[in-house]
Amino acid sequence: MTKVIKNGTIVTADLTYKADVLIEDGVITEIGTGLSGDEELDATGCYVMPGGIDPHTHLEMPFMGTYSSDDFESGTRAGLAGGTTMVVDFALPNPGESLLDALKRWDNKSTRANCDYSFHMAVTWWGEQVFDDMKTVVETRGINTFKHFMAYKGALMVNDDEMYASFQRLAELGGIAMVHAENGDVVAELSAKLLAEGNTGPEAHAYSRPPQVEGEATNRAIMIADMAGVPLYVVHTSCEESHEAIRRARMQGKRVWGEPLIQHLTLDDSEYMNADWDHAARRVMSPPFRNKQHQDSLWAGLQSGSLSVVATDHCAFTTEQKRYGVGDFTKIPNGTGGLEDRMPMLWTHGVATGRLTPNEFVAVTSTNIAKILNCYPKKGAVLVGADADLVVWDPEKTKVISAGTQQSAIDYNVFEGHEVKGLPRYTLTRGQVAVVDGEIKTQEGHGKFVEREANTVVNKALSTWKELTAPRPVDRSGIPATGV
Ligand code: DUC
Numbered sequence: 001m002t003k004v005i006k007n008g009t010i011v012t013a014d015l016t017y018k019a020d021v022l023i024e025d026g027v028i029t030e031i032g033t034g035l036s037g038d039e040e041l042d043a044t045g046c047y048v049m050p051g052g053i054d055p056h057t058h059l060e061m062p063f064m065g066t067y068s069s070d071d072f073e074s075g076t077r078a079g080l081a082g083g084t085t086m087v088v089d090f091a092l093p094n095p096g097e098s099l100l101d102a103l104k105r106w107d108n109k110s111t112r113a114n115c116d117y118s119f120h121m122a123v124t125w126w127g128e129q130v131f132d133d134m135k136t137v138v139e140t141r142g143i144n145t146f147k148h149f150m151a152y153k154g155a156l157m158v159n160d161d162e163m164y165a166s167f168q169r170l171a172e173l174g175g176i177a178m179v180h181a182e183n184g185d186v187v188a189e190l191s192a193k194l195l196a197e198g199n200t201g202p203e204a205h206a207y208s209r210p211p212q213v214e215g216e217a218t219n220r221a222i223m224i225a226d227m228a229g230v231p232l233y234v235v236h237t238s239c240e241e242s243h244e245a246i247r248r249a250r251m252q253g254k255r256v257w258g259e260p261l262i263q264h265l266t267l268d269d270s271e272y273m274n275a276d277w278d279h280a281a282r283r284v285m286s287p288p289f290r291n292k293q294h295q296d297s298l299w300a301g302l303q304s305g306s307l308s309v310v311a312t313d314h315c316a317f318t319t320e321q322k323r324y325g326v327g328d329f330t331k332i333p334n335g336t337g338g339l340e341d342r343m344p345m346l347w348t349h350g351v352a353t354g355r356l357t358p359n360e361f362v363a364v365t366s367t368n369i370a371k372i373l374n375c376y377p378k379k380g381a382v383l384v385g386a387d388a389d390l391v392v393w394d395p396e397k398t399k400v401i402s403a404g405t406q407q408s409a410i411d412y413n414v415f416e417g418h419e420v421k422g423l424p425r426y427t428l429t430r431g432q433v434a435v436v437d438g439e440i441k442t443q444e445g446h447g448k449f450v451e452r453e454a455n456t457v458v459n460k461a462l463s464t465w466k467e468l469t470a471p472r473p474v475d476r477s478g479i480p481a482t483g484v
């Protein structure tokens with residue numbers, strides 16, 4: 001049984017051209033004109049693009065005394081509705097737990113996924129077991145990305161000595177280090193001070209995590225990564241201070257990537273000043289929303305290429321869960337949704353406004369991250385032999401985002417009321433049509449795990465630190481010590 005997508009314009013990170021796409025057994029088998037197949041999908045007036053990859057989700061994650069409310073079923077259904085055909089979630093070990101046991105828990109949750117997925121491994125504690133497990137994870141589980149939380153003191157946070165040890169191990173294994181870059185010690189101090197002064201509302205969350213804590217941690221992570229000789233991926237880059245550090249590192253030839261979120265690109269910190277506690281708390285995430293100047297910096301980074309990927313950090317909590325933090329903002333579960341809205345919002349505010357070309361849109365929503373994660377061109381490409389993870393994108397189709405019509409399991413949407421122009425006509429996951437004009441035809445359990453091999457390219461050649469500080473003992477034999 002073959003399928004053909006006819007009469008569309010193919011848009012990849014590099015090229016725009018008219019052609020049909022033939023699909024068989026979930027894979028693209030031919031690209032050309034005048035193709036026919038058993039089933040035809042009409043793409044007249046549409047762009048045929050690689051499906052989106054969201055490399056930053058937290059589905060059914062145990063966090064801050066609860067679990068995030070979208071699981072692999074509702075989360076991937078939401079993604080597909082918005083043109084995303086692969087997600088990468090973070091497997092989080094409990095303190096003392098082996099990385100492999102944590103992965104088993106994530107394996108169990110992900111059996112319900114509607115689209116393909118992969119995992120990043122989080123390093124939440126350090127010891128010989130973790131050191132050993134890292135090799136097994138890379139070599140037998142097809143995971144080459146390891147995340148380090150520099151914040152969430154007393155919970156997920158790792159200290160610099162642990163981070164340096166882990167980064168060195170990753171350099172040996174051909175892995176990529178990822179960081180949640182916020183100075184967790186300073187955040188803890190600021191939070192305690194704000195609470196002591198009576199600032200208990202959700203707006204204080206933003207005051208407790210100013211851009212400086214993110215800029216400091218980003219700079220620190222970049223320097224530690226350089227000393228270890230490991231490539232570094234900075235998740236949820238939200239402000240100029242962090243972007244500036246990434247920009248500078250890249251100019252110096254360091255392999256460092258930055259990932260702004262669609263929320264930080266399109267929503268700002270005035271949301272926290274809303275008189276409605278629920279409204280503000282629903283938008284509490286880390287890092288918090290920033291002001292317009294920071295948003296401009298992030299857009300400029302996408303345009304110039306200093307920032308590489310747009311993600312969501314999808315971590316959805318219901319209003320009821322958010323209310324755990326009434327009277328103490330530090331207890332509001334951190335996180336917002338975005339899986340369904342990332343692609344339409346970025347098209348509307350990026351491509352339709354002339355900030356990004358359609359090719360750049362494909363690069364930052366799919367191709368760049370497929371290359372970084374080492375799953376290109378299986379994912380992120382419209383090429384013969386690639387998985388038929390495709391979105392037939394109608395640039396004229398509009399809707400108003402509303403919790404009432406969304407796929408996510410929560411009871412609100414941070415983009416409520418935003419009109420988007422640019423939506424999927426069809427979303428295909430390995431050749432299977434999962435969405436037709438907003439109608440959901442997903443199949444629970446269709447998603448498969450995507451293995452990603454270690455990278456052969458590490459930053460050893462770029463690290464100047466080792467040469468400059470390598471021990472060079474001086475021979476002082478025969479010369480008496482003076483000044484004693
Ligand atoms: N930030 C959030 O807002 N939620 C999940 C974890 C994180 O770093």
Ligand code: ZN
Nearest residue numbers: 180235236286
């Ligand atoms: Zn984070």
Ligand code: ZN
Nearest residue numbers: 056057058313
């Ligand atoms: Zn996250």
Ligand code: ZN
Nearest residue numbers: 266349418419
């Ligand atoms: Zn809008």
